[in-house]
Amino acid sequence: MIMENIKKYYRRYVQLIAAVLYNCNFTGFVTGKIYKGDTKGLCVPGLNCYSCPGAVFACPLGSLQGAIAKSAYKLPIYMLGTLLLFGIFFGRLICGFLCPFGLVQELLHKLPFPKIPKSNFTKALSYIKYAILAFFVVAIPLIKLMPGFCKFICPAGTIEAGIPLILMNGQLRDKIGPLFSWKVFILVLCILFCSVCYRAFCRFICPLGAIYSFFNPVAFFGFRVDKDKCTGCNACIHVCKMDVEKVGDHECIQCGECRKVCPEGAIGFCGKSGKASLHKEGGKNVG
Amino acid sequence: MTFSAKIIRAILFITAVGLLVGGIFSDGFKDVKSKAEVVCMECIGIG
Incomplete structure (x- = not known):
């Protein structure tokens, strides 16, 4: 029974474990102070704000923007190597298994609201994330020397770091202004969209997913x-539920749901053959 | 996976390791740590 449960929900367990491991500085949630240990020099593969009171590692996207902003006098080779290594090993498997914000989006999608199915329109929207990557993650840090995505968009930073720190720290609370209101607005929009559209942020906005998609x-x-x-x-x-055209393409988050329905058992992990699905009706000329 | 995809994968892997090692020797680790161990005002929406 327990083993069946683990097999059925293994991806959810991996997501939960990853989220806890990334944010295991539990005292930070009480004191409102962020972790300053040596592990903060290492990046996690998923989107997880390093200013979260619980975070014990660095955010790859925030670190990349910081490195790009300093690239005039130092090439960001450490961050490029880190992202390349994550990408070449896992691709968007990271989105499906190792991203805490991906888990949040999937839980939001379980809320009982009407759902927007994938379509050619959502497929077109999925290319927005590449423009966001180019503009907010590369161009703004290069030109304005600031982390454009973190500053103007990142809802993970607002929910994991902004809101907890501002609730716990009076000095920070006194400094909030229009930018914080804007970020809370983006967060609310994100929550609403993710409730009605599966992984809306991940599919349309996330520049980290856009980076990993090249390696899929x-x-x-x-x-x-x-x-x-x-x-x-x-x-x-x-x-x-993603805007894929084939298994393993740039939109595939490697969640493995397709393996469960393949009537021929043609889908396997790393080339290992899968088992034929009993759901034969799912395999009848649906495309 | 095709032979050319395997070649690309090998080249990317070697490049990634090279960049990472080069990055560590050029204090990339320290740079990331120094940014991550202070509250990022942009991330939390203060600016």
Whole structure:
């Protein structure tokens, strides 16, 4: 029974464990002070604000913007190496398993609101994140020397760091202004959209997902289709809530839901063959 | 996975390790730590 439960919800458990490991400075949530240990020099693979009172590692996106802002006198090779290594090993498997904000979005989507299904329109919106990556993560830090995405958009920073720190720290509370209101507005929008649209932030906005998406086709770990077994029924595409065109493409977060419905067992992890699904009806010419 | 994809993967892996090692030797670790161990005013919406 326990093993069945673990097998059924293994991705949720991995997401929870990752979120707790990233934020295990529990005393920070009481004192309102952030962790200053040596592990703060290491980045986690997922989106997790380093100013969160619980965070014991650095945010890869915040660190990348900081490094780009300083790139006039020092190339950001440490951050490029870190992101390249995460990408080449896991690709967007990180989005599906190791991102705390991805977990938050999935839980929000469980709220009983009407849902917006994926469509050609959502597929078109999914390219916005590349523009956000280029403008807020690269151009603004290069030109204005500040972390554009963290400052103007990142809802993870607002929910994990901004709100807890401002609630616990009177000095910070006195400094809040229009920017904080703007960030809270973005956070509320994000919560609303994620309640009605599966992983809306992840699909349309997240520049970290955009970076990892480039590595999805060549990453060491991820779900692959055995072309000899695949009959092209498209049951995998039909069940997927992301805007994928095929398993493992740049939009695939490697959640493995497609493996459960493949009638031929053609989808496996890292080339290992999967088991044929009993849900044969899911495999009938859905595409 | 095609042979060319495997080659690309190997090249990217070697590049990643090279950049990471180079980054550590050029104090990239310290730079990230120094930014992450203070409250990021932009991140929390104060500016």
